[in-house]
Amino acid sequence: MPILSEKDKQEISKRLSQMIRPVKLLLFSQKLGDCQYCASTEELMGDLCSLSDKINLEKFNFITDKDAVDRYKIDKIPAIIVAGENEKNEIIDYGIRFFGIPAGYEFASFLETILMVSHDDSRLSEKSKKDLKQLNKPVHIQVFITPSCPHCQSAVLMAHMVAYESNMIRSDMIESMEFPDFANKNLVHVVPKVILNDSTSFEGALPEEQFISNILSVGKSSE
Incomplete structure (x- = not known):
């Protein structure tokens, strides 16, 4: 059964028609092994790219493409990086990651992230943009979600918005049900759960x- 129905594709196509700049999706997966959702994620990304000529997909094998895996710090799959491209077709990495298939409510945040990058606008307030310029230490955001959580998409999108705005921030969406051991290690009992630099968290x-x-x-440190 197809992941996206024809009705879904029509609605998504309308949203993607709003794109301005091209967006690059980097997909990390593998054909063999125990990656339960790799094939479905690859199918979903293929369907999405077929709906807009402004979305370009590049695939990497988690096992054999070690240079790319190390460069982009990918430690679990499936993983998707939502990136930009400059005039020389060079990848612009904004630190935006989706670990796990962006399904359920998270598909909406995935589409919104693509549109944000395409419009070159984080959509943050001017005050927030000014405040983020005060950062002087890297911040790693991990947002743990489940596809059935209606509030998770807001947390994910906010994390990706700040990552897009500041090159001091990396933002990861992590699908807890696909990575249960990692979720348990981080004491995820309620979603969305947001962890900052493995030291601070909130729900x-x-x-x-x-x-x-x-x-x-x-x-932000005072020193």
Whole structure:
């Protein structure tokens, strides 16, 4: 059974028609092994690319493409990087990662992330943009979600918005059900759960101002 119905494709095509700049998707997966959702993720990305000539897909094998795996710090699959491309067709990595198939409610945040990159606009307030310029330490955001969580997409999109705005931030969406051992290691009992630099965490989808405040608490030092 196809992942996207014809009705889905029509609606998605309308959304993607709003794209301005091309977007590059880097997909890390593997054919063999125990990656349960790699094939489905690859099919979904292929369907998505067929709906817009502004989306370009590049595939990497998690086992054999070690240079790319190391360069982009991919430690679990399936993984998707939503990136940009410059005029020389060079990849612009904004630090935006999806670990696990972006299905259920997370497909909406995936589409919104693509549109954000294509429009070259984080959609953050001017105050938030100014505040993020105060960061002087790298911040790694991990947002643990499940596809059936209606509030998770807001947390994921907010994390990707700040990552797009600041090159000091990397943002990972992590599908807890696909990576249960990793979720258990990080004591994920409620989603969305957001972890910053493996030292600070909070649960729920926070308003923009509170989210930025948490980012600054770990990424801004007085020295």
